[in-house]
Structure formats: C-alpha cells, structure tokens
Amino acid sequence: MKCSYCSKEGIADIYGKCYCEEHFNKYFLGRVRSIIDKFGIDGRIAVALSGGKDSAACFYALHSLNLELQPFYINLDIPDYSNACQKKAEELCNLLGYKLEVIELNEYGISLAKKKKPCSTCGTAKRYLMNKFAYENECKYVATGHNLSDVITFAFNNLANVNILNFRGNKPYLEGKEEYKMVAKIKPLYWLKDKECMLYAYINKLPYADEECPYAINAPTLKIKEWIHEIEGKQPGIMVNMAKSFWKLEDLMSRDINLNKCKKCGYASYGNICKFCKIRKR
Amino acid sequence: MKCSYCSKEGIADIYGKCYCEEHFNKYFLGRVRSIIDKFGIDGRIAVALSGGKDSAACFYALHSLNLELQPFYINLDIPDYSNACQKKAEELCNLLGYKLEVIELNEYGISLAKKKKPCSTCGTAKRYLMNKFAYENECKYVATGHNLSDVITFAFNNLANVNILNFRGNKPYLEGKEEYKMVAKIKPLYWLKDKECMLYAYINKLPYADEECPYAINAPTLKIKEWIHEIEGKQPGIMVNMAKSFWKLEDLMSRDINLNKCKKCGYASYGNICKFCKIRKR
Numbered sequence: 001m002k003c004s005y006c007s008k009e010g011i012a013d014i015y016g017k018c019y020c021e022e023h024f025n026k027y028f029l030g031r032v033r034s035i036i037d038k039f040g041i042d043g044r045i046a047v048a049l050s051g052g053k054d055s056a057a058c059f060y061a062l063h064s065l066n067l068e069l070q071p072f073y074i075n076l077d078i079p080d081y082s083n084a085c086q087k088k089a090e091e092l093c094n095l096l097g098y099k100l101e102v103i104e105l106n107e108y109g110i111s112l113a114k115k116k117k118p119c120s121t122c123g124t125a126k127r128y129l130m131n132k133f134a135y136e137n138e139c140k141y142v143a144t145g146h147n148l149s150d151v152i153t154f155a156f157n158n159l160a161n162v163n164i165l166n167f168r169g170n171k172p173y174l175e176g177k178e179e180y181k182m183v184a185k186i187k188p189l190y191w192l193k194d195k196e197c198m199l200y201a202y203i204n205k206l207p208y209a210d211e212e213c214p215y216a217i218n219a220p221t222l223k224i225k226e227w228i229h230e231i232e233g234k235q236p237g238i239m240v241n242m243a244k245s246f247w248k249l250e251d252l253m254s255r256d257i258n259l260n261k262c263k264k265c266g267y268a269s270y271g272n273i274c275k276f277c278k279i280r281k282r
Numbered sequence: 283m284k285c286s287y288c289s290k291e292g293i294a295d296i297y298g299k300c301y302c303e304e305h306f307n308k309y310f311l312g313r314v315r316s317i318i319d320k321f322g323i324d325g326r327i328a329v330a331l332s333g334g335k336d337s338a339a340c341f342y343a344l345h346s347l348n349l350e351l352q353p354f355y356i357n358l359d360i361p362d363y364s365n366a367c368q369k370k371a372e373e374l375c376n377l378l379g380y381k382l383e384v385i386e387l388n389e390y391g392i393s394l395a396k397k398k399k400p401c402s403t404c405g406t407a408k409r410y411l412m413n414k415f416a417y418e419n420e421c422k423y424v425a426t427g428h429n430l431s432d433v434i435t436f437a438f439n440n441l442a443n444v445n446i447l448n449f450r451g452n453k454p455y456l457e458g459k460e461e462y463k464m465v466a467k468i469k470p471l472y473w474l475k476d477k478e479c480m481l482y483a484y485i486n487k488l489p490y491a492d493e494e495c496p497y498a499i500n501a502p503t504l505k506i507k508e509w510i511h512e513i514e515g516k517q518p519g520i521m522v523n524m525a526k527s528f529w530k531l532e533d534l535m536s537r538d539i540n541l542n543k544c545k546k547c548g549y550a551s552y553g554n555i556c557k558f559c560k561i562r563k564r
Contacts, residue, residue, distance in 0.1 A: 159527040160520050164534065227513055234505070238442050245441040252446065253534050 012199055015236055021203050028200045031191040032061040039173040041186060043140035047071045048130050049092065049100070051085025051209040053201040054145030056092055058188050060206055062143060063096055072101040072133050074126055076112055084209050091207040101137075103129050109280060118215045121279055128276035131267070134183040140176070146187045149194040152239050153225045155246045160224065164253075171247040180259055180268035191240060193232075194225075294481055297518055303485050310482045313473040314343040321455040323468060325422035329353045330412050331374065331382065333367025333491040335483040336427030338374055340470050342488055344425060345378055354383040354415050356408055358394055366491050373489040383419070385411050391562060400497045403561055410558035413549070416465040422458070428469045431476040434521050435507045437528045442506065446535075453529040462541055462550035473522060475514075476507075 001010040003020035010018035019027055047062060047069050049055045062069055073089045075082050086102065093100040105125055112118040134142040151170060158166040169185065176184035189197055201208055232239045261267070262274035283292045285302035292300035301309055329344060329351050331337045344351055355371045357364050368384065375382040387394070387407055394400040416424040433452060440448040451467065458466035471479055483490055514521045543549070544556035
C-alpha cells in the first residue's frame with residue numbers, strides 16, 4: 001500500500017493511515033515532541049539506556065530533536081544478559097557520538113541473584129539509581145523508554161493485583177522536587193506502542209539487544225500485554241484513551257501523598273527509610 | 283461432577299470448587315451477606331426492580347436474609363419492553379408477598395423516545411428517582427442489582443472513554459448524606475458475576491424478563507463485557523481483584539468532591555442545578 005502522505009511504499013498502518021519510512025519517522029517524532037512541548041522540557045536530560053529497543057528509540061528520538069542528553073547504563077550484573085545489553089548501549093552511544101556512563105549495581109552491595117523477588121528489587125534499585133545519577137550529574141530530567149504498551153500493562157497488572165498505590169508516577173511527566181533531591185521524570189514514548197518502537201529502532205538501524213531478561217521470562221505482565229494488544233486490535237485507539245484515563249487518575253490520586261526524606265540517604269521516601277536503603281540493609 | 287461440600291450433583295464450578303444447588307445458594311447468600319455485614323446494613327431498604335434477572339436475584343437474596351424491604355419499579359415507558367418488565371417485577375413481588383410500588387417516568391414530563399442519548403438520560407433519571415423514592419418512603423438504603431460484571435464493565439468503559447469522574451460511586455456501599463437528601467446506596471451483588479446471578483435466579487425459579495432493552499442492543503459495553511469475561515476465563519479471580527482496585531480508587535478519588543444542593547429541587551448536585559432538573563427543563 002502507498003503512504004497516505006506521499007507516493008512512497010507504506011511500511012506501517014496506524015489508526016487508519018499508511019506511513020512510508022520517512023513519514024513514519026515524522027509521526028514518531030511528532031508523538032515524542034508533543035510530550036516535550038507540553039511540559040516545556042528544556043535542559044539536560046539523563047537518558048536511561050537498557051540496551052533494548054525502547055530506550056534506544058527514546059534516545060535516538062530525543063537526539064533527533066536536538067535536546068541536551070547524557071546517556072547512562074545501569075549494569076545489574078545478570079549473567080548472560082547485562083554485559084550483552086551494555087555492549088549494545090555502548091554501540092549506540094558510539095554511533096551517535098556520546099560517552100556512556102555506567103553504574104554498577106554490585107558496587108552498592110546488592111545482588112539480584114540472591115533476592116527472592118529479583119524483579120521487585122531491580123525496579124526499586126533502578127528507580128533510585130536513575131534519579132541519583134541525574135541529580136549528581138546536574139540533569140534536570142531522567143528520560144526512560146517506557147512506551148504505551150508498558151504503561152497500560154503496568155496499570156492493568158496493578159489493577160489485577162490490587163496495588164493501587166503503584167499508580168503513582170504512571171504518566172508522561174512527573175515533576176521534580178529539589179528539596180527531596182528528586183529529578184523530574186519523563187516518558188517520551190508514552191503515546192507509542194511496542195510495535196511502533198520496534199519499527200522505529202529497526203528502520204533507523206539502531207543497535208539493540210534481542211535478549212530477554214532471564215528473570216522476566218514467565219512474568220504475568222507478558223500475558224496481560226498480550227490481552228491488551230488483542231483488545232487494541234479489535235478497537236484501535238483504546239490504549240491511548242486508557243493511558244489518558246490512567247494519567248488523570250494519577251493526577252487525582254497524587255494530591256495528598258506525604259513525602260519524607262529518608263533518614264539513611266536523604267533522598268525522597270514514602271516512609272522514614274526509603275525502599276532502596278531497606279534493600280541494602282537486608 | 284459431585285459437589286465439593288456434599289455428595290449431591292454439582293451444577294456450578296466457581297474458583298476451583300464445585301457446587302450443588304443447595305451449596306450454590308449458600309455461596310451466593312454468603313457473598314451478599316459479606317456486604318450487608320461489612321457495612322452494618324440495618325433498616326428499611328428500597329429495592330430497585332427492573333424486571334431482569336439481576337434485580338430479581340438481589341431482591342430474593344435480601345429477602346432470604348430477612349431484611350426489611352420495599353420493592354419498587356420505575357416504568358420508563360419504552361415500547362415493547364417496560365410493561366413486560368413491570369409484569370415480571372409484579373409476579374416476583376406477588377410470589378414473595380410484597381406490594382410493588384410503581385413510578386412512572388412520564389409523570390415527570392420526560393420521554394426517552396424524544397432524547398438523542400436515551401441511555402444517558404435513562405441513567406440520570408433512574409438514579410434520581412431511585413433516591414427520591416427511597417427518601418420519601420423513609421428507607422435508609424436503595425439496593426440495586428449491579429453485579430460484578432456490570433461494575434467491571436462500567437469501569438472499563440469509563441477508562442476507554444476517559445470519563446474518570448464516572449468512577450464515583452462504583453463500589454458496594456456509598457454512604458448517604460441526610461443534609462443533601464441522599465440515601466445510602468448498596469450493591470449486594472458486587473462480588474457476583476453475570477452467570478452466577480442468572481443461575482441463582484434460575485434455580486430459585488424467580489420470574490424475570492428475557493427481553494433486552496431496545497436502546498441497549500448495540501451498546502459498546504456489550505463488547506467490553508465479552509472481553510472481560512474472556513480474560514476472567516483465562517485468569518479466574520481477576521474480576522474480583524479489579525473490583526477491589528476500582529473500589530480503592532473510588533475511595534481515593536472521592537475525598538474532595540464538592541456537593542451542592544440543586545437550586546431547583548433541593549437534592550444533591552455537583553453543579554448549581556442537578557442533571558435531572560436540567561433534563562426536565564430541556
């Protein structure tokens with residue numbers, strides 16, 4: 001089929017329009033720019049690279065929009081996985097002319113291999129270290145590669161497990177709080193689905209790792225993601241609407257959350273001691 | 283298969299257990315009683331009958347629990363539908379020894395046939411008239427036949443249409459506010475799925491109408507209900523968990539809602555004039 005905007009060969013159908021490579025890139029950047037513009041993002045952005053397609057797409061899109069970027073990688077020391085992913089993140093940085101900063105989780109005395117719930121520890125550790133890296137490197141923002149499919153899956157998984165407080169932060173922009181050493185978070189791919197991010201990484205020949213995290217292989221979220229995409233197939237656009245709803249819910253819920261400073265490390269915490277410091281202590 | 287609790291023939295499989303008629307009735311009443319007990323429901327209850335299986339099941343379950351009930355029916359004047367439903371509601375009341383009170387929508391000068399969005403008008407009118415009936419008849423509560431399938435479908439439909447404010451009230455018990463002439467609302471079937479309500483009405487030989495409302499035949503909620511039951515089939519129990527989540531969300535959201543008294547009728551309203559009075563005026 002032909003592109004809906006020119007005479008070239010189409011490569012993607014999105015909400016009833018057909019896109020060639022060039023117009024798909026424009027569409028993709030347009031969705032990212034809508035978030036950058038809406039929240040007036042201006043200043044140094046720490047970009048979290050995981051070695052995967054989404055963070056590669058996020059980094060490349062922000063680079064294409066000429067923003068000031070500092071890429072970093074958190075090495076989680078997962079055998080047959082972390083080093084391969086780091087290599088891809090390094091390749092991507094070399095290609096685009098950046099120096100990749102690397103943070104080693106094991107320098108903090110944490111080993112995922114020794115944890116009963118490695119995914120939960122990993123999530124907490126990554127959130128903490130991303131913020132710390134951005135704060136110490138004078139970045140105003142941390143950008144992550146969470147896409148629309150992740151956002152909806154995360155929300156549904158929380159609904160399915162009655163984890164309402166986890167709705168916090170599930171929106172494209174979360175403002176920073178200087179007094180809590182909390183850097184603003186942005187999700188530039190908030191409006192873009194898994195498949196779109198994959199296609200963007202593919203047509204722009206971005207290096208990314210195909211490996212799946214060995215801890216995530218039987219994750220219940222994979223099933224939920226599948227159902228959500230099935231429903232989207234039957235009613236295109238429902239994912240975008242749901243993301244808008246979850247964003248509004250988050251806004252309504254976050255009004256009266258009490259933040260503290262962690263007594264151990266001084267960073268923001270919902271309790272006296274932050275989850276990261278609790279994990280370190282165990 | 284045999285009942286998991288006795289040697290009789292099983293008629294239903296629920297969350298891994300098999301139930302005969304007697305034990306299914308016990309299970310069903312147990313789920314209803316859990317709501318009655320949790321919220322200390324005690325006093326006269328106005329029971330909204332629609333003529334359908336759910337409100338019949340709700341009424342019969344509350345009757346079986348020896349609560350003080352006043353059944354009523356709102357005749358919406360929908361051709362080939364409302365009178366047939368009223369007849370079934372009357373049959374049910376005769377069977378159980380109650381007098382059915384009937385409210386006629388057209389006495390309020392409202393005709394659904396003349397409305398562009400009859401379902402929206404119908405919803406507003408029913409909510410208003412149910413409350414008014416209960417208030418004027420000195421009932422402490424209004425009970426409706428909303429079941430678990432309805433609750434989840436309603437929430438998903440609101441997510442899919444970015445109607446976050448509609449989350450209000452989507453929980454098993456909503457407290458009354460005397461100063462706003464607002465009677466408490468209960469949903470005794472909150473934990474029970476469509477199929478369970480149907481089975482309860484069937485085995486207890488309750489009269490109910492099979493007719494579908496002619497306005498609801500192509501409702502988008504029907505598709506959503508289908509998807510939700512498909513997911514429940516793959517992961518039994520997910521609907522109950524989601525209902526718990528939506529209930530918690532509702533609690534978090536309802537903290538700072540401003541209620542007013544309608545300047546026309548004096549009942550509760552979110553604006554100066556309540557939606558019902560606005561509909562009447564049009």
